[in-house]
Amino acid sequence: MSKKTETVNNPSTYITQIRQGSVISGNMRSEQSIRVDGFVTGDLISGEKIIIGAHGEIGGNLSGADITIEGYVNGDVLSNGHLHIAGRARIFGKIFAKKISVDNGAELNGKVTVGEAVEIPELNTSSPSRSSRDVKINQNRDRSGDDQKDNYGTVAW
Secondary structure, eight states: OOOOOOOOOOOOGEEEEEEEEEEEOOOOEEEEEESSSSSSOEEESSSSEEEEOTTTTTEOOEEEEEEESSEEESSSSEEEEEEEOEEEEEESOOOEEEEEEEOOEEEESSSSEESTTOOOOOOTTTOOOOOOEEEEOOOOOOOOOTTSOOOEEEOOO
């Protein structure tokens, strides 16, 4: 008699990654975790964790369970769990979180509301993006050399 092996998917093992050099325009919703090392113009909503890497830049709002910010966010941050703000992070917008930790050197510009009893507001994703940056992709790359460094895009500020 053979036993049927059931595969159990652990949602926390699935992470949507937006890699450095990638440019996304529009809102994104995922039940799994999201990591951003590229540029996003729009809101990010996750049922799990959101990580904005050191090279990540967001022109929009964030809403997730646990959020870690190492890069740049121009928008509101709504965390139903723990919000960690690294020393190189820059945030321009309102912050709502149940718990927060802020490393030395972080830059916060906006109202911060933190506590276990804090009501986290609903994210209104119909609002236009708060990005003030013009992101352009360099599509005229020379692909003849294999030893060339990858250049997925350029940013014009």
